[in-house]
Amino acid sequence: MKTNLPLVSIIMATFNRAYIIARAIDSVLNQSYRNLELIIVDDGSADNTSDILMKYHDPRIRIFKHEKNRGATAAKNTGIKQIKGEWFTTFDSDDEMVPTAIETMIKIPLSFDQTITSVVCNCWEPISKTFLGQGLSKDGYIEYNEIMPLCKGDFWGLLKTSLLKGDSFNENLLGNESTLWYKINGRAKGYYIHQALNIVHIEGNDRVSNLNILKVNFPRQILHYENIINEELYLKIIKKLKPDEYYHLCRAGLFMMRINKNNYLASKYCELLKPLNNSFLTELAIKYEVPIIFYKTYFILDHPIRKEVSQIKSTFFKILNIKKHK
Numbered sequence: 001m002k003t004n005l006p007l008v009s010i011i012m013a014t015f016n017r018a019y020i021i022a023r024a025i026d027s028v029l030n031q032s033y034r035n036l037e038l039i040i041v042d043d044g045s046a047d048n049t050s051d052i053l054m055k056y057h058d059p060r061i062r063i064f065k066h067e068k069n070r071g072a073t074a075a076k077n078t079g080i081k082q083i084k085g086e087w088f089t090t091f092d093s094d095d096e097m098v099p100t101a102i103e104t105m106i107k108i109p110l111s112f113d114q115t116i117t118s119v120v121c122n123c124w125e126p127i128s129k130t131f132l133g134q135g136l137s138k139d140g141y142i143e144y145n146e147i148m149p150l151c152k153g154d155f156w157g158l159l160k161t162s163l164l165k166g167d168s169f170n171e172n173l174l175g176n177e178s179t180l181w182y183k184i185n186g187r188a189k190g191y192y193i194h195q196a197l198n199i200v201h202i203e204g205n206d207r208v209s210n211l212n213i214l215k216v217n218f219p220r221q222i223l224h225y226e227n228i229i230n231e232e233l234y235l236k237i238i239k240k241l242k243p244d245e246y247y248h249l250c251r252a253g254l255f256m257m258r259i260n261k262n263n264y265l266a267s268k269y270c271e272l273l274k275p276l277n278n279s280f281l282t283e284l285a286i287k288y289e290v291p292i293i294f295y296k297t298y299f300i301l302d303h304p305i306r307k308e309v310s311q312i313k314s315t316f317f318k319i320l321n322i323k324k325h326k
Helices: 021-029 049-054 072-081 101-112 144-150 178-187 218-228 232-241 243-259 263-273 280-287 292-300 309-325
Strands: 008-014 036-043 061-066 087-090 118-125 140-142 155-160 190-199
Touching: 008 021, 008 072, 008 101, 021 036, 021 049, 036 049, 036 072, 049 061, 061 072, 072 087, 101 118, 101 155, 101 190, 118 144, 140 144, 144 178, 144 232, 178 232, 218 243, 232 243, 243 263, 243 280, 263 280
Parallel strands: 008 036, 008 087, 036 061, 118 190
Antiparallel strands: 087 155, 118 155, 140 190
């Protein structure tokens, strides 16, 4: 590879993956594209991750450690602050790149169209031997915020660092990394390569997609809904392209703010819900103040537990009648 090729920064956040992280690191160091740096952020691992990392002496690796676990988005933000490259990507510590991954993607802006600032590819799942990304089927230019929200599954890509413009992941959210990616994608000129350049291993039980959101503590959920309502671009895109997701987000936000007695944000969620075709119980939640226990109940009994709805309706009517005759 030519020595004057642009530097590519690869951010790898990890937590308690000493048993598998070497595979991911080796796949980066063995890339055919050599002008890269690997920024590893150990997010407070309690296993022997540090011992594994100490075995590597490649000067392209830079290691940073959080003293305590702060979450994936915080770890990635630490990595973003350390970027030196003209291009960057984030990469999961339990996956692996095919040997020509970076070279294949960087060739698009270098040899095909210099105005391209973002390249995305597909991912491969080795057990089922299938592409994980669904919705795109051929190489070509794409309007990210019009196309990608309609796609399903895992895609991966390379971004020009200048697209960040000082933005980072919102650490107050429970995941929802799309809030940052939508901002970046709105600035990018994108191109899709219909090749699987990232091998995604789904057999582990610690992948983000395998984590149960119900295990997240209640104050953390409150913080999430206090902040996601301010992500205007994210809300605008999912309202247009994912109306069901938008509806459930706003409804959950309303209930959470009522539970937390945050009347200001509850009223904002009400305004977002009013133009929608709401369910009977949501309409009641918008119009009336009812005991907090019923917001908690409805939030927990969100779909698919529909058989309880008639009973909850009856309970709501009883409460309203009691208030009426007091």
